[in-house]
Amino acid sequence: DVKVTQSSRYLVKRTGEKVFLECVQDMDHENMFWYRQDPGLGLRLIYFSYDVKMKEKGDIPEGYSVSREKKERFSLILESASTNQTSMYLCASSLLGRRQETQYFGPGTRLLVL
Amino acid sequence: GDSVTQMEGPVTLSEEAFLTINCTYTATGYPSLFWYVQYPGEGLQLLLKATKADDKGSNKGFEATYRKETTSFHLEKGSVQVSDSAVYFCALKDSNDYKLSFGAGTTVTVRA
Numbered sequence: 123d124v125k126v127t128q129s130s131r132y133l134v135k136r137t138g139e140k141v142f143l144e145c146v147q148d149m150d151h152e153n154m155f156w157y158r159q160d161p162g163l164g165l166r167l168i169y170f171s172y173d174v175k176m177k178e179k180g181d182i183p184e185g186y187s188v189s190r191e192k193k194e195r196f197s198l199i200l201e202s203a204s205t206n207q208t209s210m211y212l213c214a215s216s217l218l219g220r221r222q223e224t225q226y227f228g229p230g231t232r233l234l235v236l
Numbered sequence: 237g238d239s240v241t242q243m244e245g246p247v248t249l250s251e252e253a254f255l256t257i258n259c260t261y262t263a264t265g266y267p268s269l270f271w272y273v274q275y276p277g278e279g280l281q282l283l284l285k286a287t288k289a290d291d292k293g294s295n296k297g298f299e300a301t302y303r304k305e306t307t308s309f310h311l312e313k314g315s316v317q318v319s320d321s322a323v324y325f326c327a328l329k330d331s332n333d334y335k336l337s338f339g340a341g342t343t344v345t346v347r348a
Contacts, residue, residue: 126279153334164240164325164338165280172334180335212279223329225336227272227279 125149126228128213134234141200143231145213152218154196155225156180156188159210171196172218203235238263242326242339249316249346257311257342259300259326267328269293269302269309270336274323283311283324316346 129144147154153172157165157180167180169188177188185207189197196215200207210232214225243258261267268287272280284293289304300311309326326339 155335162340164340165336166338167335170334178334214280224270224282224285227281229277229279 126213126215126226128211128228128231130231131229132232132234134236135200135203136236137204139203139235141203141233141235143198143200143211143213143233145196145198145215145228146194147196147213147215147226148194149215149226150193151215151226152193153216153223153225154190155214155216156186156196156198157212157214158182159212159230165212168198203233205235207233208235209233238267238328238330238333238337240326240328240337240339242324242342244340244342246343246345249344251318251346251348252315253346255311255313255316255320255344257324257326257344259309259311259339261307261309261326261328263307263328263330265330265332267330269300270327270329271298271300271309271311272325272327272338274325274341276322280325316344318346318348320344321346 126147155170156168171177171190187199213228216223216225239262270285271283273283284295286293286302292301327336
């Protein structure tokens with residue numbers, strides 16, 4: 123079974139702090155994704171990566187950056203956390219290819235910015 | 237761009253009731269369609285998928301048929317259980333894209 127793990131289930135940070143969210147997958151997937159989930163809005167894509175050191179902006183990249191130094195690890199960085207970044211963050215991975223690949227999700231990190 | 241619209245919740249049902257969650261989509265290409273489920277405190281899991289028109293996806297008693305003529309992918313289950321209480325997301329992926337586009341999610345609560 124594919125396993126996607128996220129470094130924390132819950133985080134509390136203060137406004138202006140730099141925040142790192144880590145995601146690791148164990149199935150040698152090329153694609154990795156970061157989404158945020160907010161009530162009534164579903165999931166919105168922040169960034170994705172299709173290879174090491176490659177990244178592309180999703181629908182809502184403002185205020186975020188990412189890092190992919192190794193194939194299995196994809197990090198989301200909030201350079202200066204703000205209260206409007208309080209949310210559930212979900213990482214996912216999938217095989218390279220386009221049409222019917224399933225994305226596998228981690229358990230999520232619930233971030234509260236005070 | 238691509239988008240997904242699913243019925244708003246929350247939906248509350250009694251055990252053994254019939255469940256339908258409506259999902260319609262807008263896409264320029266030939267998308268694959270998915271239903272994901274999120275149980276309380278967990279991440280999303282794939283429930284079922286369909287990759288072309290008239291395909292039926294099914295899993296755990298749930299079914300959905302890819303209807304190109306009505307651009308729909310409605311989720312159905314004939315007899316729900318308490319353990320089906322979850323948030324259900326409809327999603328699509330265009331054939332030329334990496335990313336999934338999600339609906340807003342529908343919260344379903346099944347009471348014993």
